[in-house]
Amino acid sequence: MSRARVIDLVVVLPGIMGSRLANADGKPVWDLSGGALGRGLRTFGGSVKNLRLPNDIGDDHPGDGVVPVGLMPDVHALPGIWQPIDGYTDLLGRLERSFSLTLGENLVPFPYDWRLSCRYNAERLRKTVARSLGRWQDSAPERRDARVVFVCHSMGGLIARHYVELLGGHEITRRVITMGTPHRGSLDALVHLVNGLRKGWGPLGVDLSAFARSLPSLHQLAPDYACVTGPGGLAHARDLPGLPGVDPTLLADAAAFHADLRGAGAERPTTVPLHAITGISQPTLTTAELSGDTLTPLWLIDGNDERGDGTVPRLSARPTNTDNTDYAVPESHTPCEQHGSLQNNKGVRDALSGLLGHERPFRRGEDDDVPLSVLAPSLPAPGDPYEVAVTIPAEIPDHDSLHLTAELRPTDGTEPIPRTLRPLGEGRYTTTFPAPDPGAYRLSVRVTARPETTVTALTVVGEAGE
Incomplete structure (x- = not known):
């Protein structure tokens, strides 16, 4: 290129x-x-x-x-x-x-x-x-x-x-x-x-x-x-x-x-x-x-x-x-x-x-975009389960029936943990990961098969007693 x-x-x-x-x-x-x-x-x-x-x-x-x-x-x-x-x-x-x-x-x-x-x-x-x-x-x-x-x-x-x-x-x-x-x-x-x-x-x-x-x-x-x-x-x-x-x-x-x-x-x-x-x-x-x-x-x-x-x-x-x-x-x-x-x-x-490049900046915002609002703990206490909540605006078509997935990926290169989010109604979805080990993580949430919808949240878990 x-x-x-x-x-x-x-x-x-x-x-x-x-x-x-x-x-x-x-x-x-x-x-x-x-x-x-x-x-x-x-x-x-x-x-x-x-x-x-x-x-x-x-x-x-x-x-x-x-x-x-x-x-x-x-x-x-x-x-x-x-x-x-x-x-x-x-x-x-x-x-x-x-x-x-x-x-x-x-x-x-x-x-x-x-x-x-x-x-x-x-x-x-x-x-x-x-x-x-x-x-x-x-x-x-x-x-x-x-x-x-x-x-x-x-x-x-x-x-x-x-x-x-x-x-x-x-x-x-x-x-x-x-x-x-x-x-x-x-x-x-x-x-x-x-x-x-x-x-x-x-x-x-x-x-x-x-x-x-x-x-x-x-x-x-x-x-x-x-x-x-x-x-x-x-x-x-x-x-x-x-x-x-x-x-x-x-x-x-x-x-x-x-x-x-x-x-x-x-x-x-x-x-x-x-x-x-x-x-x-x-x-x-x-x-x-x-x-x-x-x-x-x-x-x-x-x-x-x-x-x-x-x-x-x-x-x-x-x-x-x-x-x-x-x-x-x-x-x-x-x-x-x-x-x-x-x-x-x-x-x-x-x-x-x-x-x-001195051109007009690229803008997202196409009609089929799905804006995901992701709430996840950034600094959870050691031993706490990792709970993720996602909301989708009511004006998005099928906002209650989309298939959402989440992946919690350690930054040390070990295997990521995938999860499917459970719909709760009114555009709300949730999932819970087991308590992560100490370290840093990237959480990626997306509408399945729609990588352009990905939202990335970061989290750090300390050792017990810190």
Whole structure:
């Protein structure tokens, strides 16, 4: 298959936890993925206190010698910080196979220390882009006019936007493509900060909760919309004094970070195109109710179930304009997929092909599509059965009589476990797998013989006692 020609420099930014970290001696401090993930979290939990950041870190580096060394290759997760995310090896490989892109030349992965402020990492991105683009433009006469295309998953989109919109990157950027970026934040981040690590993962949660609450990045992922219910209706987290578990200084700074992004570029005559790929139809926590020191997450906002990609609400997956009254960009592509698997979804790959080829992006949404909403535990307690629930909208023909199958596949390469889902009526289906062994898994759910309907959910099971 011939590769489509791309003259630009393509920079790939992963999401939070998506970069491997090493210390000053080159020893890995965050490099757990795939089959080693479940058991390795215990060791990591014992040493994570060394990665905790000081209270006054701001937009600086703590000087602890930790450096990013590459992108995570496979499924990775840190309970109490973010949901499981798939790796980036497949995405980089497909970009190389599909386009005239070569790693280290015009395809540049940008790993970053995901503990730190998005502003800090945007400044690092500025230096990396200046060096890489200059080298690429000087490598051949026909590349003199090359610009930069950013392909960003999750938090990576916030870093790229800060560089493009506030650090002068708009002058050399062709376009920014975001996949599941929480442009307006994610309730998951706020729940992790307030509630800490949920029960079921044992004493590991104490250290990870303190670690999580020290991260400027996690505060910058908290919702930038009114999301906490109270006597007067929904309120912004930043307006709730004494919110437990949250660093008020970091939360206020996160609000300023998002306000700067909303206001950036308002005076410029032209803007850099931003293409927001938005996962839809997945049950997604959007608001919460504060009771004492605990946030109880809720699916609805103003009585509506708007859903999203299972982690980032649909209302948050594209930015709003300066006065926060409307969306600044349309949805470029809306795959029926979960957050941690967006970068490897087939429909998303097709959309990227169009965007990198400067053509209209491919869109799913044909009349015969079957959008599956999949609810499965991302971090089940060891020994718990693995229960899967799927819903299909009532407007889909035969929504109560479709044949659905699920496959739970360990990332260590052992045999997958297949299941057929049982219909419950009203578009609801279910199945239960035996309690999985410790490790990382990909759950694939589809309408049988319709691979294009596949939704992939990720899960990580720890060892008993973690």
